[in-house]
Amino acid sequence: MKVGKLVQLLLPKVIEYCEQNDHMEFxxxxDAGYSKRTFNINFPFLVEKGSLPSESSKRYWTNIYLVRGKTVLACSQWYEKDAVWFVEYLQRIGIDYDESQLEGLLLDAKVTSKQKASFRSRKANSRYRGNAIGNAQNLLVRNVLSNLGSEQFSEEDWLETKAYFNHKCAYCGEAKELVIEHAIPINKVYLGEHKLGNLVPSCKECNSAKASKDFREFLDGSDDKIAVIESYMDKQNYVPLENNEQVQMILEMAYREVGAVAERYITIINELFVHEDDNDEQHL
Ligand SMILES: [Zn+2]
Structure with a gap:
């Protein structure tokens, strides 16, 4: 298989990994340096669509991907000899794939234009598509959980939060560069919110390692650090929604609804292509 095809076919898996396992990976x-070291390519693997200079656009595929709420393009400048770098990367982040299944998808791509429309709908049923909708569903849940209540987390709140934790990472206790971290993650499992009390300072390493774990799970064994975060939540009157079955059920409903909306629009757009193909044939 050509390395370019391999990368494009597995890109949704890499994106899924960025969304769910390692928020810093995106x-x-x-980053150009990381892309060079990781894949031996000479351009950043991903770029935000809006920030790509037009002279570089030929170095990126035209497909648009949604990663962490941003629309991105992927670098197309791969040499065949570098396929091994990509494969090693997939192994490192724990993505396994079935080469024969990929070959099947490629064969599908070679069908004649007459079959194109049916290919599109068949491809839409493959497991690769599910990831993209999953992103939209998770983003919706995030958006809802981030906007509950009326209070806003201000710059001042962030300064006070850092001061409370003595300008140290709430997890490892080191005085490093700090980023805003949600102690209880914002997803439909944990129901964390973007609110004073749930936002704690974290170094980039801990933020990345914690990913979508709950702070108690991540700090397992460090009861003193867990206690500090819990008493900070108390102090800020932050009452976590966790285990609120009603909220969980409502979010589950929203999650499914987005899936259904996506399904509806995929069908509508697929229909559009069916008719376009019909027109092509009439012109021939
Ligand atoms: Zn840390």
């Missing part, structure tokens, strides 16, 4: 994949 930033790294946008």
């Amino acid at each position: 930033e790294r994949l946008c």
Whole structure:
């Protein structure tokens, strides 16, 4: 298989990994140095669509991907000899794939234009598509959880939060560069919110390692650090929604609804292509 095809076919898996396992990986994949070291390519693996200079656009595929709420393009400048770098990367982040299944998808791509429309709908049923909708569903849940209540987390709140934790990472206790971290993650499992009390300072390493774990799970064994975060939540009157079955059920409903909306629009757009193909044939 050509390396370019391989990369394009597995890109949704890499994006899924960025969304669910390692939030910092997306930033790294946008970095030229990391891309060179990881894949031996000479351009950032991913770029935000809006920030790509027009002279570089020929070095990126035209497909648009949604990663962490941003629309991105992926670098197309791969040499065949570098396929091994990509494969090693997939192994490192724990993505396994079935080469014969990929070959099947490629064969599908070679069908004649007459079959194109049916290919499109068949491809839409493959497991690769599910990831993209999953992103939209998770983003919706994030958006809802981030906007509950009326209070806003201000710059001042952030300064006070850092001061409370003595300008140290709430997890490892080191005085490093700090980023805003949600102690209880914002997803439909944990129901964390973007509110004073749930936002704690974290170094980039801990933020990346914690990913979508709950702070108690991540700090397992460090009862003193867990206690500090819990008493900070108390102090800020932050009452976590966790285990609120009603909220969980409502979010589950929203999650499914977005899936259904996506399904509806995929069908509508697929229909559009069916008719376009019909027109092509009439012109021939
Ligand atoms: Zn840390």
